[in-house]
Amino acid sequence: MQYPQNLERLFAFLRRLPGVGRRTAERYAFDLLLGWSKQEINGLIASLEALDTISCCQVCGCLKDSKECLFCSSHNRTKEQLCIVASPREVFTIEQTGEFRGVYHVISGLLSPLDGRGREEIGLDKLTARLREGVIREVIVALDSSLEGDTTALFLKEQLAHFAVTVSRLAFGIPVGSALEYVDGGTLARAFSARNTY
């Protein structure tokens, strides 16, 4: 006995979501089928259709749903500080801290020779074009702390050496609120070498 074919199709699509396996997909599909009203399903469908209205800003790569990018067009943000991130999602993670009031630049991924993603892939042209305008004074590299993130950060530092900008990277150290006991050796070593007088 098989599941109804249309249910199998839904399983297959739900399994494409990150971290969703067969059993979770089944759980979601049965919840949608038995627990959701027709109105809720239509709402979900409408919000999936509305993804079309969201695009990436041609200049900075941030998400926007109206005609102009809220970051690029904002008058409350300093145009002298530029934060480089690897995905439009990370912009929102940084925004939640309220720590940065400059503008962003989303590069199209991290350098990864293993995945065949070289220097051409990360879209350096758009970044250098913005720097050539001469407004930006500081570039903050906010990339993952991973092999790819480190490689890309180093590459960006080299490429931006020709511009009259300060290039900095987010600090490494002990996560706030964590016990030393649970901090890994690599992090602890970085925290030692970057220790501060206080």
Added chain:
Amino acid sequence: MQYPQNLERLFAFLRRLPGVGRRTAERYAFDLLLGWSKQEINGLIASLEALDTISCCQVCGCLKDSKECLFCSSHNRTKEQLCIVASPREVFTIEQTGEFRGVYHVISGLLSPLDGRGREEIGLDKLTARLREGVIREVIVALDSSLEGDTTALFLKEQLAHFAVTVSRLAFGIPVGSALEYVDGGTLARAFSARNTY
């Protein structure tokens, strides 16, 4: 800075899925937005729309996507054995074992005084109507091993006492493949009292 409004709407819908919180909803939404092709999104939308084509059989309560119920209309299944389950989903779980070749009856949930779900709510009429046809010889109660499941199983046993049918319930005992060390006391006690000679 807020997320685009249409993305927020999608978050809200995805959060209604079982076990999905804010962060998982964001993860799914960004995957849909940045990782899925237009074609894949349309496929997901089509499969959500197609949920309409799936309904519950008026007789047994199993899911069906064509006009006739594959369980009720099957000639390969014995109509003398009836398995009672609490949700159409469990039918497929049982089917996967290949252990049962009778027909099913899906009651509309378990008795739960705390949630205000009394004897009227579980739809006993349809079940007794089927039993009155006189074909069914054995009823197998396949309900959860929980307070609600136990209460409902007991209630069903009482209600079916007037019919000339054997009423049985799935066996309790040690899960196959498990170490005694990890089996809880209640299960172990049931396994002792239901011990078999071999």
